[in-house]
Structure formats: structure tokens, C-alpha cells
Amino acid sequence: MRTAEVVIVGGGIVGASIAYHLTAAGCRDVLMVERETHQGKGSTGKSMGGVRAQFSTPVNIRMSLYSIPFYASFEERLGYPCDYRPQGYLFCATSPAQMNYLSANYEKQVELGLKGVRLVSAGEIRGLYPQLRADDIVGGSFCGTDGFVDPYSAMVGFTQQAQEHGAQLWRDTEVTGIAFDEKGICAVETTRERVSTRVVVNAAGAWAAQLAKLAGVDLPVEPLRRMLVPTEPFADFPHTAPMIIDMSNGFHFRPEALGFLLAWADPEETPGYKFDFDPGFIEKVLTRAASRVPIFENVAVNPKRAWAGLYEMTPDHHPILGAVPEAPGLYLANGFSGHGVMHAPATGKVLSDLILHGATELIDAGLLSYTRFAEDRLIHESAVL
Ligand SMILES: Cc1cc2nc3c(=O)[nH]c(=O)nc-3n(C[C@H](O)[C@H](O)[C@H](O)COP(=O)(O)OP(=O)(O)OC[C@H]3O[C@@H](n4cnc5c(N)ncnc54)[C@H](O)[C@@H]3O)c2cc1C
Numbered sequence: 001m002r003t004a005e006v007v008i009v010g011g012g013i014v015g016a017s018i019a020y021h022l023t024a025a026g027c028r029d030v031l032m033v034e035r036e037t038h039q040g041k042g043s044t045g046k047s048m049g050g051v052r053a054q055f056s057t058p059v060n061i062r063m064s065l066y067s068i069p070f071y072a073s074f075e076e077r078l079g080y081p082c083d084y085r086p087q088g089y090l091f092c093a094t095s096p097a098q099m100n101y102l103s104a105n106y107e108k109q110v111e112l113g114l115k116g117v118r119l120v121s122a123g124e125i126r127g128l129y130p131q132l133r134a135d136d137i138v139g140g141s142f143c144g145t146d147g148f149v150d151p152y153s154a155m156v157g158f159t160q161q162a163q164e165h166g167a168q169l170w171r172d173t174e175v176t177g178i179a180f181d182e183k184g185i186c187a188v189e190t191t192r193e194r195v196s197t198r199v200v201v202n203a204a205g206a207w208a209a210q211l212a213k214l215a216g217v218d219l220p221v222e223p224l225r226r227m228l229v230p231t232e233p234f235a236d237f238p239h240t241a242p243m244i245i246d247m248s249n250g251f252h253f254r255p256e257a258l259g260f261l262l263a264w265a266d267p268e269e270t271p272g273y274k275f276d277f278d279p280g281f282i283e284k285v286l287t288r289a290a291s292r293v294p295i296f297e298n299v300a301v302n303p304k305r306a307w308a309g310l311y312e313m314t315p316d317h318h319p320i321l322g323a324v325p326e327a328p329g330l331y332l333a334n335g336f337s338g339h340g341v342m343h344a345p346a347t348g349k350v351l352s353d354l355i356l357h358g359a360t361e362l363i364d365a366g367l368l369s370y371t372r373f374a375e376d377r378l379i380h381e382s383a384v385l
Contacts, residue, residue, distance in 0.1 A: 003196040004168075005029035006355060008203050009175045009211055011036075012044040013151055014333050014340055015203030016158035017348030018168045020078070025352050028166030031197075032159070033190055035174035041161065042205040043340060044151050046309025048228055048263060050243050050254065050385075051342035052146035053114050054090045056105045057381050059318065060339070061112050063346040070345035071149050080157030081148035087255070088143055088242030092125060094136045098247045101382075102141040109143075117143035117178050129244070131237050131295055136248065146242070148254060151341045158348070178215040184328025185215070199355055201331045206273070206310035208334035214340050215327045219320065220373055221335040222271040223310040226263075227281045228304075232300040233258035237293065238253075245385065251288035252385055262289050265385065277308045313336045316378035321347065321368040331355060331361045332370055338384060 005027055008015045011034030020156030022030050036042075051071060053064035065272050074082040093099040102119065109117050118140050126134045148150060170192060170264075178200060187196045202219075204211040212219035237260065251264045253316040264285045282303060290297040314320060314335035324330045331354065345361060353360035366372075367379060 001196050002193055004031035005197070006031070006199045006201060007197045008032045008193055008201040010042070010203035010205055011039040011159070011169060011171065012042045012203065012205050012340075013155040013158065013344045014205070014347055015201070016155045016334070017344040018201055018203060018351045019059055020158040021352035022153070022346035022355065023162045023165035025356055027352070027356055030162065030167040031195060032162070032167060032169045033173050033175050033188070033192035034169065034171050035191075037172045039171070040152050040155055043309050043312065044155050045185065046307060047341045048090070048254070048261060049148045049151050049341060051149055052243070053109060054089055054091065054105065054117060054143050054146060054383060056101075056108070057318070057379055058108060059111060059367050059379065060110055060381055061114065063343045064195035065113060066349060066362055067343055067345040068145055071154070072145070074154065074157060078144060078161045080153070080156045080160060081150075082154040082157055084147060085149075086147040088238060088243065090125070090140055090142045090242045091245045092132070092137050092140045092247055094138060094246070095249040096138060099139045105321065106141055113142065117141060121357045123150075125134045127342050128161065129238075129241065132244070133294055135291055138300060142242065146289050148243070149341065154344070156339070167274065175211065175214070178330070180327075185330060198329050199331065200329060201333060201351060201355070203333045206312045206341070207308065208312060208332070212330075212332070214329050215324070216331065217324055217327050219255050219332070219334060219370075220315055221320070222313045223273050223275040224271050224313045225308050226265065226311050226338070227277055227308045229262045229282055229285050229301050229306045230256055231234070234260055235300055236295050246288070246292045249288055250385060251285070251292060253289065253293075258264050262286070263385070264288055271313070273325060274311070275308055275310075277303070277306050279303050282306065312340065312369050314336050315373070317381040317384045318379055319343065319347065319368055320370050321350055322370065325371050329384070333346070337381070371385035
């Protein structure tokens with residue numbers, strides 16, 4: 001029977017980063033199992049690629065403080081590009097309460113060691129981007145090391161390095177069962193063959209709860225559709241712009257190729273495996289786009305180029321990382337709630353540390369443990385886009 005020290009279920013950016021970090025730490029007998037014929041068909045290939053450290057909770061900030069420098073040196077470390085573009089994130093506050101919130105976050109970010117984040121005045125925002133309607137903007141915060149990466153490229157880079165150091169990737173193979181003996185997990189059933197292992201990592205993205213069920217574990221991770229609308233080429237707004245967030249309604253946009261990528265979290269969206277792009281979303285996002293950037297009023301979009309993907313949501317918008325006491329050998333790397341690309345490097349390091357050493361110095365892993373739900377220790381992140 002095939003054996004592996006660690007089986008990682010899911011070949012998206014999170015599974016790939018875990019494989020990379022495990023092999024880099026010397027654990028070479030790693031098997032990644034991906035049910036699709038190609039990697040990246042889950043959320044990784046649908047992402048907006050934004051990376052930021054401007055969060056409100058220390059644990060999210062710490063995850064970014066590992067991940068963003070990692071992306072900045074990705075090509076040096078892995079010999080493969082991830083197209084990190086440090087163009088920043090600019091949060092635009094439209095009320096004193098929002099500005100107070102940004103100021104409080106700024107204090108925490110600086111205290112934890114984030115450099116390059118600063119509060120900006122309404123006047124500065126107006127001066128930088130006169131195309132924005134700024135009558136209600138009271139100020140904002142900007143961090144120049146935030147920006148964008150190419151998630152697909154990063155996933156491939158992680159996978160290739162992991163493979164060069166001994167990891168194997170089975171594509172077109174689904175994990176269909178998890179078997180236990182008196183010590184804990186002893187094997188996984190797959191559509192290819194049974195694999196004997198003591199460690200299984202759930203990196204199954206929006207399908208994480210289904211995978212956990214195979215081990216008898218109830219995981220509070222729900223799929224939630226998110227849609228993105230790319231514009232046709234548009235030259236009247238600078239392409240050096242950061243991700244700009246209108247805090248009055250959550251609309252945000254960033255440059256992409258010759259156009260812009262428009263995003264907004266529709267509060268009417270309900271959980272479920274919905275993969276179709278809803279054409280009605282275009283008007284909703286364009287209304288908000290034109291309200292903040294009046295020259296977007298006539299921007300052209302091609303509905304055929306718009307797409308939908310799934311966020312993996314947890315009740316407190318934080319990931320669930322680490323071991324599950326009632327299922328010895330099962331490790332979780334799930335529920336990124338829209339931040340799985342930006343936190344993939346830190347997740348790989350944390351999971352590798354927990355699997356190989358039982359502890360990590362990168363974060364207080366207990367904060368993100370599975371047991372926080374039963375113990376009523378939720379930690380809410382409000383800076384969710
Ligand atoms: C529209 C959109 C915009 C986003 N924007 C951002 C952003 O700007 N920044 C950011 O950080 N994040 C963003 N995200 C979120 C981010 O894309 C995800 O959090 C991240 O890709 C999760 O990676 P993953 O590897 O966990 O999941 P996935 O990429 O979904 O990979 C999971 C894999 O597991 C496989 N799988 C599932 N079950 C099984 C099984 N039983 N056996 C074998 N294989 C299995 C699936 O086929 C899939 O390939 C966005 C997401 C969407 C949809």
C-alpha cells in the first residue's frame with residue numbers, strides 16, 4: 001500500500017504552501033491530492049490577488065507580516081515569480097467613526113512592526129486621486145507594502161519547489177474517506193488507491209466542511225459566492241493606483257492589465273455552491289463604482305469576462321488552523337474568509353511548525369484553533385472586504 005508521512009487534501013495555494021513549507025523543513029514524504037485535473041480550479045484561480053497587512057486583529061496582522069515579505073522575496077526564495085506589486089491598499093473613510101477605526105487599527109499595526117502604513121488626510125487623497133468623488137471622504141489609511149500578487153503563479157511556484165524537494169502531487173484524484181485506528185488517522189481512501197498515513201491536512205478550500213465530515217468533524221466553514229467585474233481598457237485613472245476601498249459601502253477596485261477590476265460584497269448573497277456569474281451584479285457594482293469614481297460612469301465591461309468564485313467563510317472571519325483533538329492526525333487549514341491568498345505563506349509555515357514540532361512562534365496558534373468555537377473564543381475581524 002502507498003504510504004505518506006503527510007497527505008494534504010487540496011492542491012490550491014494553501015495546500016501548495018503547506019507542501020512547500022513541510023519539504024523546506026525537511027519533511028519530504030508529502031503527498032498532495034487534488035481532485036481536479038489541474039490545480040487552481042478552486043478559489044485560488046478566482047481570486048483578486050490582493051495582499052494587505054491592514055487588518056484589525058493582531059493575529060491577522062501577524063499572518064500578513066510573515067506573508068507579504070515572503071511574497072516580496074518569492075522569486076529569490078523559490079526561483080519562480082509571483083508578480084508581487086506593492087501598489088498599496090488605500091482605505092477611504094467617510095465618517096469620523098470609520099476614521100477612528102482606521103486610527104485604532106493603525107496603532108495596532110505599527111505596534112506589531114508594520115512599516116509603511118500611515119494615516120492620510122482627505123486633502124492628500126484628493127490630491128493623489130482627483131478622479132474620486134471626495135466630498136464625503138474624511139481621511140484614510142494607506143500601506144505601501146500592501147498590493148497584489150498572481151495567486152496562480154504563486155501556487156505553481158510553491159508546488160514546483162515542494163515537488164523538487166520530494167513532495168508528490170496526485171491530480172484527478174479525490175479523497176473519499178478517512179480511516180482511523182486506535183491511535184488516530186491511519187489512512188485515506190482516494191479514487192486512485194488507499195494511502196496509509198498518520199497525518200492528513202484539510203486544505204480543501206470551500207469544500208473543507210465536506211472533507212472534515214469524512215473524519216466525523218463538524219467544521220463551521222461555508223461557501224459564499226463572490227463576483228468580480230473587469231473593465232475594458234481604461235486609461236483615465238492611473239494604473240499605479242493601489243486597491244482603493246470606499247468604506248461607505250465596501251466597493252473596491254484595483255488596476256488589472258489595461259483596465260480595472262471592480263469588486264463589492266453583495267450583502268444579499270447567501271451561502272451555497274454557486275459558481276454562475278449573476279449578470280444582475282454588473283449594475284450593482286457599476287452603480288457603486290460611478291458613485292465613487294464619476295468617470296467610471298461610462299466605463300465598458302464585458303459580462304463574458306466577469307466571474308464568480310467562492311469565499312470560505314467562518315463565523316468570525318478568521319481561519320481555522322491546526323490539530324483537531326477529537327480526530328488525532330487531522331490538521332485544518334481552512335476558512336480564510338477572503339484572505340487565503342494573502343495568508344497562504346504564513347499558513348504554510350504555521351501548519352508545518354504544528355505538524356513537525358507541535359508549536360509555532362509565528363502566531364499564537366491557539367487563537368485560531370478549532371476548539372475556539374466550542375469554547376466560545378471567537379475573535380471578530382471587521383476589516384473584511
Ligand atoms: C472572487 C474572489 C476574490 C478573492 N480575492 C482575494 C484577495 O484579494 N486576496 C486573498 O487573499 N484572497 C482572496 N480570495 C480568497 C482566496 O482566493 C481563497 O481564500 C484561497 O484561494 C483559498 O485557497 P485554498 O487553497 O484553501 O482553496 P482552493 O484554491 O479552493 O483549493 C482547494 C482545492 O481542494 C480541492 N479539493 C476539495 N475537496 C477535495 C477532495 N475531497 N479531494 C481532493 N481534492 C479536493 C479542490 O478541487 C480545490 O482545488 C478571493 C476569492 C474569490 C472567490
